[in-house]
Amino acid sequence: MTLRLDPDELAACVSCGLCLPHCPTYRATGEEMLSPRGRIAAMRAVDAGAGIDDAFDRMMQTCVQCRACETACPSAVPFGRLMERTRQELAPRSVPAWQRLGYKALGSHRSLVGLTVLGGAAQRAGLVPHALARRLALPKLPMRQARLVPTGVDVWLFTGCVMDAWQRRVHESSIEVLDALRVGVALPGPGAACCGALHVHAGLHDEAVRLAGRTMGAFPGTAPILVDSAGCGAALKDYGHLLGRAGAAAFSARVFDIHEWIASRADQLPPAIDGAPRRRIAIQDPCHLRHVQRADSHVRTVLRPYGELVELADEGRCCGAGGAYSVLQPELAGLIRTQKVAAISAVEADVVASANPGCSMWLGAAGVPIRHPMEIVADAAGLHRRRWRPGRDRKMSRWLASSGKFGSGWKR
Amino acid sequence: MTTAALVRDLGVALAPDRVRAGALELALYERDASMLTGQASVVCFPTSAGEVSAAVRVCRDHGRPFVPRGSGTGLAGGATPLGQVAPVVIVTTKMNKILEVDSEQRFAWVEPGVLNLDLSTAVAHLGLHFAPDPSSQQSCSVGGNVANNSGGPHCLLYGVTSAHVLAMEVVLADGSVVVLGGIDPEPEGLDLRGAFVGSEGTMGIATRIAVRLTPLPPCVATLLADFSTIHDAAAAVTGVIAAGIIPAALEMMDATIVEVVEAYVHAGFPTDAAAVLLVEVDGLRGGVDVCTSDVEAILKAHGAREVRVAADAAERAAWWKGRKSAFGAIARIAPSYYLHDCVIPRTRLVDVLDEVGRIASSRDLVLGNVFHAGDGNLHPLIVFDRRAPGVLEKVHEAGRKIIETCVAAGGSLSGEHGIGIEKREAMDLVFTEVDLEAQKWLRDAFDPEGRCNPEKILPRGGSRCGDISSLPPGAWV
Ligand SMILES: Cc1cc2nc3c(=O)[nH]c(=O)nc-3n(C[C@H](O)[C@H](O)[C@H](O)COP(=O)(O)OP(=O)(O)OC[C@H]3O[C@@H](n4cnc5c(N)ncnc54)[C@H](O)[C@@H]3O)c2cc1C
Ligand code: SF4
Ligand code: SF4
Numbered sequence: 001m002t003l004r005l006d007p008d009e010l011a012a013c014v015s016c017g018l019c020l021p022h023c024p025t026y027r028a029t030g031e032e033m034l035s036p037r038g039r040i041a042a043m044r045a046v047d048a049g050a051g052i053d054d055a056f057d058r059m060m061q062t063c064v065q066c067r068a069c070e071t072a073c074p075s076a077v078p079f080g081r082l083m084e085r086t087r088q089e090l091a092p093r094s095v096p097a098w099q100r101l102g103y104k105a106l107g108s109h110r111s112l113v114g115l116t117v118l119g120g121a122a123q124r125a126g127l128v129p130h131a132l133a134r135r136l137a138l139p140k141l142p143m144r145q146a147r148l149v150p151t152g153v154d155v156w157l158f159t160g161c162v163m164d165a166w167q168r169r170v171h172e173s174s175i176e177v178l179d180a181l182r183v184g185v186a187l188p189g190p191g192a193a194c195c196g197a198l199h200v201h202a203g204l205h206d207e208a209v210r211l212a213g214r215t216m217g218a219f220p221g222t223a224p225i226l227v228d229s230a231g232c233g234a235a236l237k238d239y240g241h242l243l244g245r246a247g248a249a250a251f252s253a254r255v256f257d258i259h260e261w262i263a264s265r266a267d268q269l270p271p272a273i274d275g276a277p278r279r280r281i282a283i284q285d286p287c288h289l290r291h292v293q294r295a296d297s298h299v300r301t302v303l304r305p306y307g308e309l310v311e312l313a314d315e316g317r318c319c320g321a322g323g324a325y326s327v328l329q330p331e332l333a334g335l336i337r338t339q340k341v342a343a344i345s346a347v348e349a350d351v352v353a354s355a356n357p358g359c360s361m362w363l364g365a366a367g368v369p370i371r372h373p374m375e376i377v378a379d380a381a382g383l384h385r386r387r388w389r390p391g392r393d394r395k396m397s398r399w400l401a402s403s404g405k406f407g408s409g410w411k412r
Numbered sequence: 413m414t415t416a417a418l419v420r421d422l423g424v425a426l427a428p429d430r431v432r433a434g435a436l437e438l439a440l441y442e443r444d445a446s447m448l449t450g451q452a453s454v455v456c457f458p459t460s461a462g463e464v465s466a467a468v469r470v471c472r473d474h475g476r477p478f479v480p481r482g483s484g485t486g487l488a489g490g491a492t493p494l495g496q497v498a499p500v501v502i503v504t505t506k507m508n509k510i511l512e513v514d515s516e517q518r519f520a521w522v523e524p525g526v527l528n529l530d531l532s533t534a535v536a537h538l539g540l541h542f543a544p545d546p547s548s549q550q551s552c553s554v555g556g557n558v559a560n561n562s563g564g565p566h567c568l569l570y571g572v573t574s575a576h577v578l579a580m581e582v583v584l585a586d587g588s589v590v591v592l593g594g595i596d597p598e599p600e601g602l603d604l605r606g607a608f609v610g611s612e613g614t615m616g617i618a619t620r621i622a623v624r625l626t627p628l629p630p631c632v633a634t635l636l637a638d639f640s641t642i643h644d645a646a647a648a649v650t651g652v653i654a655a656g657i658i659p660a661a662l663e664m665m666d667a668t669i670v671e672v673v674e675a676y677v678h679a680g681f682p683t684d685a686a687a688v689l690l691v692e693v694d695g696l697r698g699g700v701d702v703c704t705s706d707v708e709a710i711l712k713a714h715g716a717r718e719v720r721v722a723a724d725a726a727e728r729a730a731w732w733k734g735r736k737s738a739f740g741a742i743a744r745i746a747p748s749y750y751l752h753d754c755v756i757p758r759t760r761l762v763d764v765l766d767e768v769g770r771i772a773s774s775r776d777l778v779l780g781n782v783f784h785a786g787d788g789n790l791h792p793l794i795v796f797d798r799r800a801p802g803v804l805e806k807v808h809e810a811g812r813k814i815i816e817t818c819v820a821a822g823g824s825l826s827g828e829h830g831i832g833i834e835k836r837e838a839m840d841l842v843f844t845e846v847d848l849e850a851q852k853w854l855r856d857a858f859d860p861e862g863r864c865n866p867e868k869i870l871p872r873g874g875s876r877c878g879d880i881s882s883l884p885p886g887a888w889v
Contacts, residue, residue, distance in 0.1 A: 008747075011747040012743050012747060013743075014445075014739075014740060014742075014743045014747070014748075014749070015443075015445050015447060016445050016485065016548070016551075016739055016740040017445055017483055017484060017485040017548065017551045017552075018485075018548065018550065018551055018737065018740050019551075020483060020485075020551045021527055021529075021530075021550050021551050029506075030457065030503070030505025030506045030508065030525065031457070031503075031505070032437075032440040032441060032484070033436075033437055033440060038440045041439070041440055042436060042439075042440070045436070045439060050436075053436070055434050055436045055437065056436060059436070073740065074673075074676050074737035074738075074739075074740030074741035074743075075740045075741060075742070075743030075744060076676070076743075076744060313533060
């Protein structure tokens with residue numbers, strides 16, 4: 001069995017090793033087996049006929065798919081593509097049934113919410129074993145969340161799976177910040193329940209394609225689609241490649257990371273509230289923002305008015321969350337996180353900003369005070385005051401829907 | 413004794429999970445960044461000097477050679493395992509702690525696996541850095557720097573690694589541990605530290621290294637000059653040095669290199685220039701200002717079309733990132749390249765570059781030049797696709813001609829990458845038999861049984877260049 005990788009893409013790696021220090025698994029272990037250079041050499045060996053064994057499988061499954069090696073590589077090796085294809089070939093032997101079920105649940109908003117409520121109840125009743133809770137790095141699961149309210153039709157906000165089920169407050173903040181910019185936000189229907197990023201990473205190509213098609217259908221029209229989860233944004237922007245259709249490419253062109261979109265309007269952001277203390281904000285760059293979307297500078301542009309920005313000394317190395325990685329490779333993920341936490345502790349920040357839900361849950365579980373940049377902005381500019389109480393907003397959204405009134409009318 | 417017994421004994425000496433003999437893993441350690449391949453029998457990862465010593469004793473008991481390895485970024489096959497029997501590769505990457513920093517006396521004791529740039533980053537808050545800055549500094553280990561006596565752009569002013577290593581603890585081939593050199597400026601006795609630096613892993617494994625830390629310059633100016641001929645650029649280099657100015661760094665890139673580098677870093681390099689010079693001056697503000705305008709005048713007098721001074725630290729960093737990524741970025745033209753590392757007298761730059769260019773063009777080969785112009789350390793790179801028929805012979809021949817040209821101009825084989833496997837058969841071009849014999853004695857004194865990184869540096873007789881006829885795709889010789 002071969003991986004059917006593009007020989008030119010493989011040949012582009014000259015084994016210089018310039019990627020090594022940027023790779024989280026190499027950093028954690030110092031082993032070529034867990035390095036980009038080693039992984040590429042192994043892919044090459046398999047395609048030359050070496051055969052796939054457990055050692056090869058482990059080399060590939062231990063890759064976080066952070067793509068830091070891609071940014072570091074001067075000869076432009078498209079590592080992400082090589083790894084995605086490899087995972088796809090490996091999926092039949094490497095993704096067991098229980099994992100497939102998990103990926104299925106992500107794709108269905110209703111089962112995710114159901115599981116969340118169950119899980120939340122179990123947590124509260126003390127029924128979740130300690131070891132499992134640690135492994136899953138779960139935050140306290142919400143039993144009931146305020147429903148999001150659309151405010152207009154200027155832009156779409158991608159809602160997603162885990163983010164919407166567990167961190168809806170981030171979406172609320174995003175809507176509040178956009179509202180302060182006088183931008184009305186439309187919300188998609190249940191079709192946008194999952195972008196399929198984790199499926200792509202796991203090599204579940206067909207499921208990913210199915211979810212991509214469904215997601216695209218949930219965003220009709222031409223309005224820009226803003227995404228406040230770095231991993232989802234990277235996935236949506238890759239639909240053009242995933243589906244290989246002109247329509248998908250056009251869809252991808254409408255997708256923006258929310259910070260990327262706001263950065264070009266940063267001069268219109270509301271000022272910080274008078275007298276609020278200027279906090280030291282450490283920036284944690286989600287890999288798929290920094291290495292895939294290359295939108296890391298925009299987070300800084302958006303946050304700069306609201307605090308003193310502090311850079312970590314590890315050049316944005318991965319935290320080990322990696323979508324499902326922290327669950328599937330807990331040991332390595334733990335080692336990687338330890339290094340990240342050390343880098344964070346070294347800068348003595350008041351709060352850490354992370355634009356990705358996976359990173360913030362994973363680091364939050366290690367005690368890091370972490371918030372989404374949109375929450376930090378909404379806090380600092382005092383935008384939360386405008387938030388609707390959970391009991392009332394259902395009525396309000398019904399009213400909005402019936403009156404056809406969007407935008408500025410709903411606030412204050 | 414069998415490899416299984418070797419693995420078992422190493423497992424006892426270290427820990428079973430840090431001793432590996434799986435086929436796939438061994439394959440990853442059969443070469444360094446050079447693609448000159450060998451064969452390892454076992455790979456092991458010690459975490460302390462004690463473990464290194466124990467592993468070396470096991471090798472001795474089993475009659476096995478061993479090869480020290482840091483990050484494996486060497487370009488001359490130094491960490492490629494060769495030997496009558498397949499060697500044990502002893503990897504230092506898990507020995508990566510900075511043990512002690514003395515900011516007053518300005519030195520640090522570090523483990524060999526500490527990465528060059530990590531060390532500088534870790535002491536930056538004290539206003540210090542580790543001055544040798546190979547282009548691979550983000551990835552290469554201090555142990556590898558010591559073994560290869562590595563240089564870098566800023567070594568023009570600050571000196572190469574040997575000027576920055578005070579002492580080291582070394583595990584010798586019999587497993588005994590010695591300390592060479594010392595923190596005192598002039599330790600008594602023979603300079604064994606000096607002998608060890610640059611020994612390419614053939615005299616033992618450094619397990620702790622005391623390095624000198626250098627104050628960060630208070631003020632830095634970086635100039636980028638573009639020229640419409642390589643000739644003018646080379647003459648400008650000679651002009652700067654002749655004026656009595658030693659910049660911190662003085663680097664040249666030709667059009668081929670500038671093009672690929674710009675495609676990677678987007679740093680605003682002039683892609684229509686025939687050659688670009690990157691000059692850095694540092695020191696106290698007043699001196700830097702004077703030097704900057706002097707250098708600028710000299711560059712212009714030698715035909716520079718434009719001289720730009722980096723506006724801020726970000727621009728400076730982008731320029732250096734470009735320069736330091738050149739070796740990797742070249743793969744954007746073709747997937748393989750053959751790199752030389754000759755040093756020539758600076759006064760011969762112009763004619764040697766001309767001749768090197770002719771050697772390549774007369775064979776229809778693409779050649780790029782990116783090098784430490786200030787000290788005459790050339791890095792001519794022949795870029796090729798090994799899948800093209802007949803190309804390897806041409807590359808091979810051009811390589812030999814380039815070495816001969818440089819040596820004939822009064823140059824030497826290697827400025828900083830080392831001899832390793834790659835250039836050992838060319839050693840007799842620069843050394844007499846007596847020289848080589850003396851080198852062999854020194855080596856024998858450290859390692860009488862020849863078990864420490866065998867078949868490196870000293871020639872065995874045979875062909876001149878590394879054997880590049882049997883390389884896998886992506887070969888980078
Ligand atoms: C893109 C690129 C750019 C480069 N630029 C430069 C440059 O500007 N200047 C320069 O000088 N070099 C350069 N190099 C070459 C290389 O990076 C240096 O030689 C570096 O010092 C090697 O370090 P390493 O840790 O990778 O050593 P390795 O490649 O692992 O080993 C190199 C040699 O050192 C020995 N060794 C390693 N550790 C020890 C130890 N603890 N004790 C004893 N022996 C040991 C090995 O046996 C081997 O012979 C470059 C390489 C690349 C890929
Ligand atoms: S992936 Fe790129 S940076 Fe890493 S070894 Fe290969 S060529 Fe070098
Ligand atoms: S994607 Fe990340 S984890 Fe995987 S090889 Fe590249 S740097 Fe390492």
